[in-house]
Amino acid sequence: MSDNRTVNAPTTLLPYLFESWPDVKRTRIKQWLKYGSVRVNSRAVTRHDHPLEPGDKVTIKVERAPRTKAAPMPAGLKIVYEDEAIIVLDKGAGWLTVATDSGKGRTAYAALTDHVRATDARNRVWIVHRLDRDTSGLIVFAKTEPFKRILQQNWHKFDKTYLAVAEGVIKRDSGTLRCHLNEEFSLRVRSVPPDEDTREAITHFKVLKRTQNTTLVELKLETGRRHQIRVHLSDMGHPIVGDKPYGAVTDPAKRLALHSSELHFVHPMTGEKMDFVLPLPDPLAKLV
Template sequence: MKRKPQARAPKETYLKVTEPIELMTFLLSKMGGMSRNSVKSLLAHRQVMVNNKITTQFNLALQPEDLVVINNGRGNIELNHPKLKIIFEDEYLIVVEKKEGLLTVSTGNPDETTAFSILKNHVKKSSPDNRIYVVHRLDRETSGVIMFAKNKEVQTILQENWHRIITRRIYVALVEGKVEKEQDTIVSWLLENEKSLKIHSSATDNGGQQAVTHYRCVRSNDNYSLLEIELETGRKNQIRVHMQDIGHPIVGDKKYGANISPINRLGLHARLLAFYHPVTTEVVSFETQVPRNFLNIFH
C-alpha cells in the first residue's frame, strides 16, 4: 500500500493585521505557540516582511490593514561582503551602501567583481529565477547609496521618470582649500571628450548638457572644506568637474585637478537618496554616515 505524500508547508504565510499592535505580540499570537526566541530567529534571518519590506524590528508598530508575510523557507539570505551592505530590500528594489574601490557595473571585463555582480549572485541564492537590474551608477572611487531594481518593469519606471521620482540626492565632498562662499550654486555645460573620456565644463552652451550643483560648507579649516552637495541634475562626473571649476577639487581626484590625497581615496560620498517608491508611490529616504576619515581631517 502506497503511503500518501505528506502535504508540504506553504512557502509563505500571509497574516492581515486588524488592530494596532507590536510585531512581536502579533507574531506570538498568530504563530501557533511559537516562543519569543523562535520569533526573534525569524526576524534575525530576515524571514518577516511587513507591507513588502523585510523587517528585523521586533517592536515595530503595526496598523490595521498591514500585511505581514512569513517566509517559511530558509529566509532572506544575509549579504556579507566588505564592499557592499544592503540598507533596504523589498520585492521591487534593493538599496545598498557601496564602498569606494568597487565599480557599480562592469566596464568590459565580465570576471570583474562589481556591485551588480555581487547582488546578482546574492539574489540567486534565494531563487535561481531572481534578477538584478541597474538603475543608476556611482563612480568606482565614490562611496555611498545606490539603488538597483529587481525586475525590468521597475527599472524602466525608474529610468524613464528619474527626475520626477527622485526627490533628493545629497553628497558630501572633502575638497582642497577653504571655500570663499559658504554656499553657492554652480551652473555650467558639460561635454565629454571622446578620446580622453574627460568631462569639460563651459560657462556657456558648448553643445553639452547643462549641469546644476548646489553646495553649502559644513566644516572647514585653512587646508580643507567639507561640503554638502545637492544635485539638481545628475551628469557624469558633475560634482568632480564643478569642484574643479570653483578652484577646490575633491581630494584624491587627480583627473580633475587635485594635488593631494590625505585620506588615500576620492573624497566623495553619496550620503542620501530619497525618492517616490516606483510601486507604492510613498516617499522613502535612505541615509548613510559621513565617512569617518572625511571628518578626522578636521581634528
C-alpha cells in the first residue's frame, strides 16, 4: 500500500493525517505513525506533533516484504502472506512450531528465522501462537516484538477455526463443549473437575458432513488451551482420526486429522482485517 498527500497549510502531523485520511479509523492511523509507515518528504516519522509546512509530501507506505530466493522454505512449509509486520504460514503436519525441551525435531520457527535472515542477519521472528506437531494449517508469526505483543494481547478477540475428522458418527449437529483441563503433563492433557490449578476450555462445534464411520467437524475456539479440541472430541466419544493418545483406533491418513483452516484477525500495524482460509488437505479430505 502506498498513498500520498501534499500539505497546503502549516499544521502538525497527527491532525493532518486524521484530516487527510477521513475514511481510515483513527486507531489504524496511529498504528501507521507508531510503526514507521508515515513518511514526510520520504523520511519515516513517528512523532505525532511533527511540524508540517506547505509543500511537504506526506506518504503512507505499508509494503509487503520482498521475497528472497536465498532461503526457500522447506517442503511442508509455505508462506501464505508476508509483510513487514507478520508472516502467515501454512504449516504441514510433522513440523513443530518451536523446539521442545529435548531440542529434537524440525521447527517452523527455525525455518522462518533462516528465511528472514537471508536478507538481513539481524532479522528474526516472534511466535504468536502454536500448533501441535501433527496439526496442519494456518499459523501466524510476528516480525517484531511489539507486533507480537499486540497480536497476543488481542488473540482472544480473533476468530480461529479448525476442521477435524472424528471417529464415528456425531449425532448432534452443533453445540458447545466445555471442560476444565489439567495441563500438567506434557504428552496428554486431561479433563478434570475444576480447581485452582485447572483452566476452562470452550469449543463451539458444527457438523459439516457424516460418513458411515467418520464425521467432519468445524470447530471454533473460544479459549486457546493446549490440546483442547483433542480432549473435547475424545470426551464426546469421538476422538480425532489418528489421535491415538486420546483414544483413536484408526489412522488411515497416517497423521492427526486436525487442520487449522481459518484465521481472521486485525493487522497489528495497519488495523486492517486479515482473513485467511485453507481447505482441508487432500489426505484428510479423502477421509470424508
